[in-house]
Amino acid sequence: MKPKGPISPREEEILSFITRYCQERGYPPTVREIGKAVGLQSSCSVHYHLRKLEAKGFIRRKPAKPRAIELVSSSEESLPSEEVVFVPLLRGVTQGREGVCLEYTRAFFPFPKRFINEGEYFVFRVQNGAFSRWHILEGDYLLVERGETFENGTLLFLVSQGRVFLERGDLWEGGGSGNVIGRVVGVWRKL
Structure with missing residues (x-):
């Protein structure tokens, strides 16, 4: 269904919150969470706006399920x-x-399964400019696959004396210069 008709400022606020929430957590908010975020005390008011957004083609809902809101693209x-x-x-x-x-931490990042192979992963937030040699900046997020042995051309995530550093697999000499924790498989930067 193609989105049709203009939406009110309140509907836009709700739609924006749902979109942000889904991007951050990987699943939609509940009606109560929407109401709290946009300042609506009554869940009936939230349902009213959700029905209007659904009628205009911006969302789809499944009745009787608390987190059953699906965003609809314009295509x-x-x-x-x-x-x-x-x-x-x-x-x-x-x-x-x-x-x-x-x-x-207790924070988790949602990734589509197609981005991640079998194995153990973690996300690391870069705190300083120590990785600028790799064009990785402060505030970037690294997706790291755990492991100790990788191909030579990969960017290794290493620890030495409690400090994290990166080195290309074919340039790293191993031994006492650090412990291999994993390899960097992705870098995310908020613009």
């Missing part, structure tokens, strides 16, 4: 409902006698 096709994998955000790295310990 008359629904956005792909791919399987999503939630990848943890790395808080920090400590190195002790037992080896390297990775500490994770």
